[in-house]
Amino acid sequence: MRVGLDVYQASFAYGGVSRYLRGLVPALAGAAPADQFTLVSNYFRPRELLWRHDRPNVCLRTLRVPRRLMQACWDHLGWPPIETLVGPVDVFHGTHFVLPATRAARRVLTVHDVMFLRHPEYFSNRSLNERWHSRELRVALDRADLVIADSTCTREDLADLLGFDRARIRVVHGGVENTFFVQEADPRGAEIRRRYRLDGPYLVFLVGTPEPRKNLPRTVEAARKGAPGLPLVIIGPVAPIRALLEGNWEGVRCLGLVPDTDLPLVLHGAAVALYPSLYEGFGFPALEALAAGVPLITSERSALPEVVGKAAVLVNPESVEDMAHAIRRLLNDTDQRQKLIALGRVRAQELSWNQTARQVLAVYRELL
Secondary structure (H helix, E strand, C coil): CEEEEECHHHHCCCCHHHHHHHHHHHHHHHHCCCCEEEEEEECCCCCCCCCCCCCCCEEEEEECCCHHHHHHHHHHHCCCCHHHHHCCCCEEEECCCCCCCCCCCEEEEEECCCHHHHCHHHCCCHHHHHHHHHHHHHHHHHHCCEEEECCHHHHHHHHHHHCCCHHHEEECCCCECHHHCCCCCCCHHHHHHHHCCCCCCCEEEECCCCCHHHCHHHHHHHHHHHCCCCCEEEECCHHHHHHHHCCCCCCEEEEECCCCCCHHHHHHCCCEEEECCCCCCCCHHHHHHHHHCCCEEEECCCCHHHHHCCCCEEECCCCHHHHHHHHHHHHCCHHHHHHHHHHHHHHHHHCEHHHHHHHHHHHHHHCC
């Protein structure tokens, strides 16, 4: 089987789609060594992929054409077919709103979420959603033979908001890298704490893509009320986080972007992880916290209960008091913390990238 995948988003330093691609592609190549995977990206100015694709059954094709121009040709002219640009493929997998014109290849589209339709107010760049994503998604859905949804929540949103046929949707959860499963006795822990000046207990919030939906102001307030003596360590790009907090930095330390080599240990060293997002199509930061062995408080909404199962404390993300109470309770209940850590590791092991890859391959083969 010859598979093409759109990997444009893999070059971004943070965000769920980047996480998805960097976890899925190596797992696909490892799970199907007899199949060929062609990674397709189109940049007018080249970018460096943030992960290596050194397996013998993986190759990269970079189209030196502006992405918007290429997409306009596909959307309005139905040309050129992707096979003309990258060679023959049996299946093409669009991973973020875009599906190309094809000559004979079957087409699969992953939809991570459609929250920009349900809650446009949760985004900073609403014009991007209104001018591009909304139209892109509808065109791609019309082209798709099958759609992969990251969660049951996203499947139901597709059906409810866009009238898409549930029979053409396959729910395939994302996964977590094995490197997030930190051992308690890992000798690198002390060195990581020194490097990031994490001298005492702390709360941690791995933001992902900073947007209003990440609920930063309420989370900071809840951390102050629930654990007034502990800093809230926020991981993510500093400038947009600073803009969302509007100077509300008391008790907050922002580490910026933390490399994946260090991130599991930074998470693991926290007393409690917070991820009370207002809406998620999946929620990789929540899953990564579970794998790292830190008790998690997350939102009772959207896909997050589906992802964490019984392995986290669920709160109303719009209630500062509810979040603060959960923080106080976990910090003062050692037995509950240990129970959640154990349940979290089990839940994270259930959502591996190898399992995701097997299920995605089954979707491809369903079309052939």
